[in-house]
Amino acid sequence: MKKKLFGILSIVTLTIFAFSGCKNRGTTAENRNETGKKILKCSESFALETLNPHQDYQGWYTSIYGLTEALFIMNDQSSVEPMLAESAKADGNIWTIKLKEAASFSNGNTVTSDMVIRNLQNAGKTNSRFAYLKDCSYQILDDKTFTIETSEVYPTLLNDLASPELAIVDLDNSKDMGSQLVATGPFVVSSFEPGGTIKVKRNSSYWNGEVKLDGAEFYYMPEPDTSLMAMQNGEIDCYTGVTADAAEIFKNDPDTYKLVSIPATRLQFYILNKNRLDDSVRKAINLTIDTKAIETYLNGTVTSTDGPFDSSAPYGKVTKEPVDIEAAKALLEKDGYSLNADGYYEKDGQVLTINIAYYAARSLDTLATLMQEQLKTIGIKGTLTCEVDPDETYIATGDFDIALYCMIADKAGDPYYFISCTLAKGAPYNCGGFSNEKTQKLIDELKVTSNNDRRAELANEIVQTAIDEDAFGYVALFNKTTVMRNNVVNVFENCPFDFYFLNANTDMN
The missing domain is CATH 3.10.105.10 (Dipeptide-binding Protein; Domain 3)
Known part of the structure; x- marks a missing residue:
């Protein structure tokens, strides 16, 4: 009952926010000029209760928020590409995986073979869909190379290792992963309200290049009409899950919005x-x-x-x-x-x-x-x-x-x-x-x-x-239909998978 009441209050609050924001706060562009920072504001229809990416489907959302990364990533053509991993090679039912030398966590600690293996075993214990990982045999060859031996030939292992639920986190320093997460993504948590708003900021130690945005804010808006109003009022800059009626509105204003549907x-x-x-x-x-x-x-x-x-x-x-x-x-x-x-x-x-x-x-x-x-x-x-x-x-x-x-x-x-x-x-x-x-x-x-x-x-x-x-x-x-203000770029809008959004190249030009 408490959760249901919170959801109702959230909807009411955000609806008021969407109606009154322009009057009380001005446009988002004006706010950014005042702060001197590029903060992307988005809506999300899912209420994240924990930051633990290994639990259920929570890794989808820590990936969306740019907090976590897996060993591999799915590209726009639905193919597997290396992310934290450098390469992988199969010999029967034994996979040899080499990690990228530069891969590191937001606290500066290096991503090692030992830490990756512990993450995969933890995910196997935590998430029933990946239970087989706890029964695999692992061997550390060196600090950046390890093997995974499955019980039988398993050709789609790399596809699994691209799943955002198999994100690699610093288990020794994340403490309670539900609220304190040290991971490898281009962003880190600034503030987190379970079931509500999450704010992220640039990972100043990101291992894989320059992070363009200063940060982002994701507001829980379960009702699509609320996201539409917030977008029209200048309170948010982009969101996915656009309804057909909202899409027509955005299509009719190409000077303000970009709409991508795939x-x-x-x-x-x-x-x-x-x-x-x-x-x-x-x-x-x-x-x-x-x-x-x-x-x-x-x-x-x-x-x-x-x-x-x-x-x-x-x-x-x-x-x-x-x-x-x-x-x-x-x-x-x-x-x-x-x-x-x-x-x-x-x-x-x-x-x-x-x-x-x-x-x-x-x-x-x-x-x-x-x-x-x-x-x-x-x-x-x-x-x-x-x-x-x-x-x-x-x-x-x-x-x-x-x-x-x-x-x-x-x-x-x-x-x-x-x-x-x-x-x-x-x-x-x-x-x-x-x-x-x-x-x-x-x-x-x-x-x-x-x-x-x-x-x-x-x-x-x-x-x-x-x-x-x-x-x-x-x-x-x-x-997958994404709407963005015309100055927003690179939110994985051309990727068919729902679990990607914020990344190092996301920007507001």
Whole structure:
């Protein structure tokens, strides 16, 4: 109750702040002229409760704030690049990693092999998603070189080591990492209110070049309209997660704002239940669902997709058949369905009724309604079932004809995570009866294959099979939309990953 009340008070306070700031304080530019410092002001929809990057997803936000860095980093093309690490080489299930000589913490202490290993082990103990790290074998070769031995060949280890939750911090001097963090990023904490505002300032000892900004302030604004008002009133300089309506406002004032929107990594998709739907019905559904129309309706917040990954990725080269209403109807009629007086197909006296299960987040409620309307146009009756927790209801039970879901598909520049979660035998989201012996062998090969070209080839064949068998439908990737004042540059606006924002090159020209 206390947390909920704090959230309400925060919203009220920030709304007043957004309405009254120009009157009482003047524009942000004027304030900076008075202080002589470049302080970037931003909004964030997530309330950070702890600075410990190894806990849950907190590392996403310490990365956003420019406080922490990992051994590797994802670039704008979704590829892994060295960050604190200089290089990495695999020999079977043993990885040898060399650290950059200059890599150091904000207190001047050098990043060493011993400290990195202790961080990885700590993250393995703290974060269940990286639990395997506590069971790996580590060996220090020298102060800047070490090995990681996994229990089996693990070709995507570097992708994991780019995860912001595996940030490297000075464990000996961070004390309580929840509030006192010594890390390697271009910024350090100036002040931190759990669940509220966080202020950062330039790391004067940053190891990787000049830091352009003097600092930044991130205000907790969970409501998108509050961020819009604050941006219009000059209280903030940039933010991500711009709504379609706000984007239209910013587009109409190009002299003040820059708007960048790119397909990101969070996917809307649906599962077709092969245990309850005939081949012809599933095919007819996929020939009817018009993802381009859904993209248009959702007004710039998503980009329609043929597969689970962006088509620019080497493992995103799949295709699906175009919308063809007449072909969909012909399939149903060939299977013995005929239109009744109400305009719905029926067979043996039973109307063809499809239960669409969804949960009301990530625009899935809107998607469910749009799909229901599209199916009606060809004579399929759709009923909607909304659940609060899909993982405890229709995903767990298989009680659906079509199951809507949304998740990050491309977690770290590699296809295996999503494929293993949705298409592998026994996977949690393979709950619609998809089973293909050849595909499972390809998934098993993908798990241990190191060659990136072969990984892409395998992923494309696996996903294409799921599409061709009408086991899944991939709808759209959410766009990452960032707005900046025209003088703001370099906030990772062209990177599809949500966990990057502030960096050494961020500036206010």
